[in-house]
Amino acid sequence: MTPDLAREIVDLTLEHLVLVGISMGIAVAVAIPGGILLTRRAPLQGWVIGFANIMQTVPSLALFGVLIPLPFIGGIGKHTAIVALVLYALLPILRNTLTGILGVDPAVRESAVAMGMTGRQLLWDVELPLAARTILAGVRVATVTTIGTATIAAAIGGGGLGVFIFRGLASVDTTLLLAGAVPAALMALLADGGLGWVERKLSRA
């Protein structure tokens, strides 16, 4: 491996991390509060989960392509890639937030209300701690998926480790292909292991 290739691997890995980090940050910030809101608005649940489901069924390469001609969120570059990655990550987090909170034992919820907890106290002291593990499992699935999907961002100029993969495919160069695929796979394994560890920590409490 040439020093140039090594440096590029480091650069693109960092770029990949930033892409995933920003996308996951936005997805978590939207999907967790959104999921909580949905637990309070039963009629909306079907619609929102349906939308998120449809987003997940669109092939990723197609979704990136579809976004390019759109004003504001579209175009070539990182922000379009981030929009697509966020759309993919929403569903698992949203669904798990909903399942986690709705799965709290009704007797526990009832006694919390009967003891005079306000809606806010019920949420922060009872529902979120009890749903934390399920919500985190959703974040874990979304993160691992996003790390993989983010390699396709290179197709629309989003950068990241996908750059190696597309270049490797175009020039039939296995070394380049691996230079993209191996770090991405390692990143996904690390994220999975790390978040899984936090999840187990939570479940013991």
Add this chain to the structure above:
Amino acid sequence: MIPLVSFRNVSYRVGGKDILRNLNLDIAAGETLVLLGRSGSGKTTALKMVNALLRPSEGEVVVEGVPTSSWDSIRLRRRIGYVIQEAGLFPHVTVAENVGLVPRLEGWPPEKIQARVQTLLEQVGLPPAQFAARYPRELSGGQRQRVGVARALAADPPLLLFDEPFGALDPVTRVELQRQFLELRRRLGKTAIFVTHDVREALLVATRIALLHNGRPVVVSSPAEFLRAQGEEARAFLSCLDSTVAPA
């Protein structure tokens, strides 16, 4: 004397079905009123109206002279202890934190909460040194229910509601807890409304029994009078008393 709780012409309907019909009942301070009835008789519905978990379709429930519709429901609920079957303890916090919950919500200082938790755990027969730091899943059903009772007593509420609290326990543990209930009542003199479908339990813990049938009170009497009640539903319940099969 002004009753602590009054049901005034209370009806409750869900989807065109009458769960409660024209319930009128006064509960005086210091009483243990048992709402006795079969499943679906409306007894739990009546109980949940006292702490505003349910609102009457018609009529009103008056607590300490104020209709529940005029109470701030958070304030009302913090003045009423509530014990349900399987206790409904929070699985993610310790026994001490479960018991100290309402005092914490009420903003008591931590030392005062801790002292109160100790006293209560002793009162319900769970040595604090041994039990305070445990989680609900590390307790037996009977122990969980004791914690449930301690939690209901925590902020020293004048009124306690029990919804089949001992229904899921084995018979030996149930009798132990019934005894403890009587003992605590003697010591603390709380007013209680107690829902059960077990006529033995009703006769044991009640100072007055209201028998509900299809959403209506059919007998309201002292336990001694209840034994002589003549109505069909009362006879049906009383017949459970001598249904024990003698060994051959």
